[in-house]
Amino acid sequence: MNLDVIAANGGETLWVVADRIRFLGGLPGSNLELLDIEVPAGSGTPPHTHASSEMFYILEGELTVHNFSADGAPQVVLAGPRTAVRIPPMAPHNYSNDSGKPVRMLVLIEKSMIAFFRDIGTVEPQAEPDFAGIGAAMQRHGIEPITMAA
Numbered sequence: 189m190n191l192d193v194i195a196a197n198g199g200e201t202l203w204v205v206a207d208r209i210r211f212l213g214g215l216p217g218s219n220l221e222l223l224d225i226e227v228p229a230g231s232g233t234p235p236h237t238h239a240s241s242e243m244f245y246i247l248e249g250e251l252t253v254h255n256f257s258a259d260g261a262p263q264v265v266l267a268g269p270r271t272a273v274r275i276p277p278m279a280p281h282n283y284s285n286d287s288g289k290p291v292r293m294l295v296l297i298e299k300s301m302i303a304f305f306r307d308i309g310t311v312e313p314q315a316e317p318d319f320a321g322i323g324a325a326m327q328r329h330g331i332e333p334i335t336m337a338a
Contacts (some may be wrong), residue, residue, distance in 0.1 A: 189284070192213065194207040194212055194213065195245065196228050197302075198276050199205070199211055199212055199224075201313065202305065202306065202309025202310060202311065203283055203309060203311070203313045203314060204305055204308055204309050204310075205231065205317045205322075206227075206228050206230075206231040206313065206314075207226065207228070207231055208225070208313075209223050209224075209225050209283040209309065209327055210223065210225075210235050210258050210288060211302070212224055212307075212331065214299065218272040218304065219277060219298050219299055219319035220296055220298060220299075221296075221297060221298075221299055221302050222253045222294060222295070222296055223294065223295040223296075223297065223302075223305075224270050224292070224293075224294055225292070225293050225294075225295055226282070226290060226291070226292050227249075227285045227290065227291040227292075227293070228285065228290055229285055229288050229290060230285060230286075230288055231287075232252075232256060232282060232283050232284030232285060233267065233282045233283055233284075233285070234282055234333055234334075235254065235256060235280055235281065235282045235333070235334045236280070236281070236282060236326070236332060236333050236337075237279065237280050237281070237331070238277075238278070238300075238301065238329075238330060238331045238332070239276050239277050239278060239298075239299075239330055239332060240277065240298035240300050241274070241275060241276055241277045241298070242251045242274075242295060242296065242301070243272060243273070243274050243275070243276040243295065243296040243297075244267065244270065244273045244275075244283070244293050244294075244295055245255075245271075245272045245293060245294040245295075245296075246267045246268060246269055246270065246271045246272075246273075246292075246293045247269060247270060247292045247293055247294065248269060248290065248291065249268075249269070249285065249289050249291030249292060250251055250267065250268045250285075250287040250288055250289075250291065251266075251267045251273075251283055251284075251285060251287075251291045251293060252264055252267075252283065252284045252285070252286050252287075253265045253267055253273050253275075253279070253281065253282075253283045253304065254281060254282050254283070254284075255275070255279055255281050256280035256281065263289055277300065280334045285322055298309055301329070303328035303329060304325060304326070304328075304331060307328070307329065308325045309321050310319065
């Protein structure tokens with residue numbers, strides 16, 4: 189059996205809104221895959237939930253991760269280099285890059301979420317996100333947006 193090697197600049201790359209995602213693959217017999225994600229300053233995700241657990245491992249920069257409790261109060265984590273953040277299934281959460289500098293992280297995630305990223309990803313960065321298309325894809329892939337009370 190041969191090793192499967194993805195070179196430093198290899199692997200499929202897609203843009204999900206402003207984030208650059210490089211697909212690194214998974215382990216045979218596992219439901220998990222590894223992503224290399226670059227999050228530019230000002231980028232992030234809206235609050236949401238999904239059945240897949242996730243693990244973020246920050247390589248460069250500082251990522252702000254929010255976990256929202258039942259009363260809507262967020263737990264805020266500033267995750268810098270060599271910090272790992274585990275998000276359990278169905279935990280209301282989001283992330284943002286508020287640092288003013290790029291963030292690079294490895295993300296371990298279930299194949300169901302990989303399908304979502306492939307569904308909405310584009311080969312080139314998007315000038316304007318297709319929010320209607322992203323919302324439809326979220327429904328198809330079981331990702332629920334969370335509306336935060338004002």
